Amino acid sequence: MSNQYNKPLPNPQRWSQDFWKGTQDHKFLLKKCKECGNIDHPPYLYCTECMSMEHIWVEASGKGKIYTYSTTYLGAPPAFTKDQPFTLAMIDLAEGPRMLSKIVGAKAEEITIGADVEAVFEDVTTDTTLVMFRLV
Amino acid sequence: MSKAQFAIIGTGEVPCGMYPDRTPLEIASWAAYKAIKDAGINKNHIDGVLGAMSIMDNDWNTEVTFGRLPEALGIKNCKTTALVSSGGASSNSLRKTAQGLLLAGHEMVLVIHAQRFSTFTPGQLAEGFAKAGADPEWEIPYGMSFNALSGMLAERYMYETGTTIEQIASVCVAARKWALLQDNAMNKKALTLEQVLGSKMISTPLTAYMCNVLADGGSAFIMTTAERAKKLVDKPVYILGEGSEYSHRNLTKAKDLTRMKAKSAIDLAYQQAGLGPKDMDIAEIYASYPMLTLILFEEMGFCKRGEAGKFFMEGHTSPGGRMPVCTNGEALSFGHTGTGVGIALFVESVRQLQGKAGRAQVPGARFLVENCGGGAFMDTHCSVMSNQLL
Structure with a gap:
């Protein structure tokens, strides 16, 4: 945790505030429709399948597989220059949705498509926690 | 069988590259001047002027919104002027807006794109393009960039099809060969496969020469109805078929991440034209990144999946x-002018079909398939064009 975190932070929508409150408690929540069971990630105002406003937040298992990835060596946005090289990946969550995140604690050459990963919580500031993933 | 409603009668373009002293108004004025002279029309017959939204340059966007173009270009009978947006898909949204104006009774519509990037610092551009291409809540906090996004798409496409990085690099080599035949292209030096593969790694598997470089540039075209076009110029270029598909905002939300519904847009354009890939003499593919050129070439039906x-x-x-594919060298070698890459390819399409493509001319070109798309590979707009009516 650092007070000098100078990277862009998520600026939540009204309907995603519960997600970010959840990550602060190290809970990875997904917005599930009460009517049709669809999970929207990213969440939006209403269920993008059936338009229902009724939803519950379900805790994700944190398990997933790497769908694809890329390791950035040069040309990252300025705030991330010092972190290079770092690997971003699309993760297929066990619950269905695909999300973008960062792979931590692994060398670039260890990362492959199809690899099993699990969520880890990175408290980047006192108010913000990002969900990242590590190889299992 | 196709019954074309619309046609393009003239085009103009300025050199692409780093020209910090050339203002957007100067770019727009030259591109428009050349398009009007190329069509050989009286400028006062133009009654609609559309400007493409520029990236990051709010001052220029305000100028276009506030009606600078018709005044500066002396379009005395202008009835409508507007700024039209939609990122990389702007050649399509501009064209659709132009078509709407023509259907609403306008006579001729002049469409102009002008972009100056060279007055921004590399940091401003890196940040601007990260922000434009990525989701501010769910991607930007992780350090997402356009190059990383494209790297992920390339990695997955290679995984699914067995396409090699050498094959992807060969797209860049081909683009450069075409650019060397284009006087207005930014890159003037030959490029080898070894140079592409050996350049600095940016975002795996993409090296520096596989990622395009932002440049200043602009182009213009004049559109009218097919009926009127026949009376005005010797060789109008007709739009025989069109199709569009939207896929996603965040690439994670694409149903088929390495195809992005492109095929249904392409098939619709072929169907409307009553033509297919076998009839095409040229493919002008807006991809910006080389793996996407291969993906779209396959979706256009020229090769089986994985063989492009x-x-x-x-x-x-x-x-x-x-x-022939991307006969102007595309973003990779002609230069990436933001929202203008698609417009530049569209202008090149018209030149090819009018026999005005100079050293890059494909002899006897009659039918051509062209596409553009925008966002983070969010959509595909496809057109089949020809210098003859079927």
Whole structure:
């Protein structure tokens, strides 16, 4: 945790505030429709399948597989220059949705498509926690 | 069988590259001047002027919104002027807006794109493009960039099809060969496969020469109805078929991440034209990144899935090849002018079909398939064009 975190932070929508409150408690929540069971990630105002406003937040298992990835060596946005090289990946969550995140604690050459990963919580500031993933 | 409603009668373009002293108004004025002279029309017959939204340059966007273009260009009978947005898909949204104006009774519409990037610092551009291409809540906090996004798409496409990085690099080599035949292209030096593969790694598997460089540039075209076009110029270029598809905002939300519904847009355009890939003499593919050129070439029906890389590597899409692709060198070698890459390819399409493509001319070109798309590979707009009515 650092007070000098100078990277862009998520600026939540009204309907995603519960997600970010959840990550602060190290809970990875997904917005599930009460009517049709669809999970929207990213969440939006209403269920993008059936338009229902009724939803519950379900805790994700944190398990997933790497769908694809890329390791950035040069040309990252300025705030991330010092972190290079770092690997971003699309993760297929066990619950269905695909999300973008960062792979931590692994060398670039260890990362492959199809690899099993699990969520880890990175408290980047006192108010913000990002969900990242590590190889299992 | 196709019954074309609309046609393009003239085009203009300025050199692409780093020209910090050339203002957007100067770019727009030259591109428009050349398009009007090329069409050989009286400028006062133009009654609609559309400007493409520029990236990051709010001052220029305000100028266009506030009606600078008709005044500066002396379009005395202008009835409508507007700024039209939609990122990389702007050649399509501009064209659709122009078509709407023509259907509403306008006579001729002048469409202009002008972009100056060279007055921004590399940091401002890196940040601007990260923000434009990525989701501010769910992607930007992780350090997402356009190059990383494209790297992920390339990695997955290679995984699914067995396409090699050498084959992807061959797209860049072919693009450069075409750019060397274009006076207005930014890159003027030949490029080898070894240079592409050996350049600095940016975002795996993409090296520096596989990522395009932002540049200043602009172009313009004049559109009217097919009926009127026949009376005005010797060789109008007709739009025979069109199709569009939207896929996603965040690439994670694409149903088929390495195809992005492109095929249904392409098939609709072929169907409307009553033509297919076998009839096409040229493919002008807006991809910006080389793996997407291969993906779209396959979706356009020129190769089976996974075989485009071999086809490019064998040189069939290069000058003198049997299926020319991206005859202006595209973003990779002509230069990436933001929202203008698609417009530049559209203008090149018209030039090819009018026989005005100079050293890059494909002899006897009659039918052509063209696409553009925007956002983070969010959509595909496809057109089939010809210098003859079927």
